[in-house]
Amino acid sequence: MSDRDPMIPLEMRRSMARAAQRRMVEVVKAGQTEAAPAPLPLHKSVYTHADRFEAERQKLFLGEPIVAGLSGDIPNPGDMFLFDAAGPSIIVSRGKDGVARAFLNMCTHRGAKLIEETEPYSGHHARLTCPFHAWTFDPAGKLVGQPSKAAFAGCEVGARNLIELPCAEHLGLIFVRPGGGEPIDAATHLGEMAPVLAALELHRATPVKKGIMTADSNWKFALDTYGEGYHFATLHASTIGQTHYNDLAVLDRLGRNHRIGFPDKSIADLVGKAESDWPVTDYGGVHYLFPNTVIFFGAVTPGVFFTQVFRLFPDGVGKTRCQFAVYAPFGVESDEHLAMCEMAYDATATVVQTEDYRVASTGYANLMTAPDDFHVVLGANEAALQTVHHHIANTIGMPL
Template sequence: MNRDEQVALMRQAFAHIDAGTTDLADAVSFNPVSAYTCPQRLARESALLFRKYPLLLGLSNQIPQPGDHFTDDLSGVPILVARGKDGRARAFHNVCRHRGARVAEGCGRQKNFVCPYHGWTYGLEGELRGIPDQRNFPGLDKAAYGLAPLPLAERHGMLWVQPSVGPEGLEIDAQRFLGELDAEFASFGLAGYHHYETREIRRQLNWKLVIDTFLESYHFSVLHRDSVAPLFHPNLCLFKPFGLHLREVLPRRSLESQRGLPESEWDLIPHHTIVYVLFPNTVFVMQVDHVETWRVYPTPGKVDECTMYLDFHVPNPVDSDSARRHWQRNMDLTIRTVCEEDFPASEGMQRGFASGAQTHATYGRNEPALAYFQRTVAQAVGETTPPGDAA
């Protein structure tokens, strides 16, 4: 984020604090509860959002060396991401071309991928290298039987994969996809971060409700009264849309320490939490001293269940006991806040939506990021009544 943008945001934050205001949407808006409960709506989301768009699957630091790899299945497509001997990251269907078995599990580092069913062997660039008892496959062209590739782009330390091959083939124009956010993410130096830990969390709620909880601070002073609320100015956000994506800046109370300083010395990140939604399903959080990504996926066929990966990325290697204790405390606090406060409340909302008590969820003008996200999703899946059109 460039210096002028940081100063402008801090000016906005001070103005809102002094006036007791926040960024506002143009009007109160409404979202049909069917957005969270309709199986047909979920089917469209799964087919379009989780197949046709680039998904952030991780940061480059998760596969720093040739042979490093990880697998991902939450989009519904078995995906293998690996760094080749040439240093280039690639994505493939995690599917053996012989009989369809998986060729890799989890993450790690290895020289080849060997199918556990019959031993077909693939190189790091996806090429078929070996077939046991090859004489029984006369005429088979090994060059045509490599792992099926998927579009991947590595940019600013981020790994984007599209779970299907679209009209543009294996190309993902990550710069175009990020739009105005491209330069902002370039400034964060993500390539220099280190992966600390990934946690998998499953909850009984629609996948969009997970993202909703990050998109307003209106609930802080009530739901988080005894946890994170004392750290933030409640009901205060700075919101900006970026095409499909959005940014929400949440000022911390420590911002007051900057008031007496000249603007040339103002520092945004230590005194704010910056929340991005990278469409369609990733919440990217720039915290004071680390980066969090929340990658959220629906459970196939279940409107009221989802799985998310919480990834912690930290600025320095975790190579001492004291560092490990520090980051474990941070991770545990994050998990405790969402799993003991946010998600139980959201699971209650999910049951409430299913009860028939109301036809629409209502978003106040002080929840602009939430309304924008839900409207963007609705439009992407062809909903004729996006939030705001009906009460």
């Protein structure tokens, strides 16, 4: 597929939309969601235990490739953003050669932060100058300036370049392995999700607004709110509960990743109609990228598309920080479009913070005082959550 032919991804999206519609018509007709074979009880310690949390921190947030941002966050050489939510403060930077790299935000003289901001900072720096003694680095992490250089004679200059972390840019996503280690094979990491993401053309997405949402809960407890439509009619009665069916979803398990389509109520118009009479629609869906990223792509109001990226991180066993960003999928088209994208950010952040993360926080407080043998239960209708918990448990090597 060529990036230069915009029709091909559009056709792919339409064909994915049609395939999803066929399944949505079936679930709407049957009044029955695509489901797991059985419910899955989860002992409360899956969310509350410090040892499990430490294993997740090490093996997932430091050890796995994590989405740090999108290509459009650093379109030009010298553009940089900070990624500090996984633990270490990391600079993601585009070099003069166009390559995206990740470095510890740590001066190699005496460890000062080169950029003293926090995520979601982004900016442009032809050179990075340390605020402590003015050592200077280029956007590829090379040490290019060292006041009183003679005092460091004998220290090999190359060894004082910034400390680089594994980083890979693929299909418009920038992955970083925050704890260092193996290079990232993004294609393998994405697996069967890759063609779906290719159709979304994330490399064209332009950032509009970013911020942070928080929950007083374990990160997985907050993440669970993204994977089922069973709560739409109650928790989101005045928003998505109005526009979408409650407790109906189509689910594609794509390795450790998955995709969910939540049918909106216009699917009712297709039931019983010949497929040749269905209108052509563009694609929308919820895409989960293991372990902590959810990308919503679709129309919030008809015809106006947004890409919303939720990246959930633990700030301790019982604290969640979600780095939330809204992008214009194919660039900002007009002032009006920009305003709509900003409104999409504000409206979504309000719902997530005051509804989803509210129940995550209050429920988590309950888990902390619940009886020792208490289990939450994920229904067969909460199939996506079941797959997420299985994959996390397998990856950290701690059975559920």
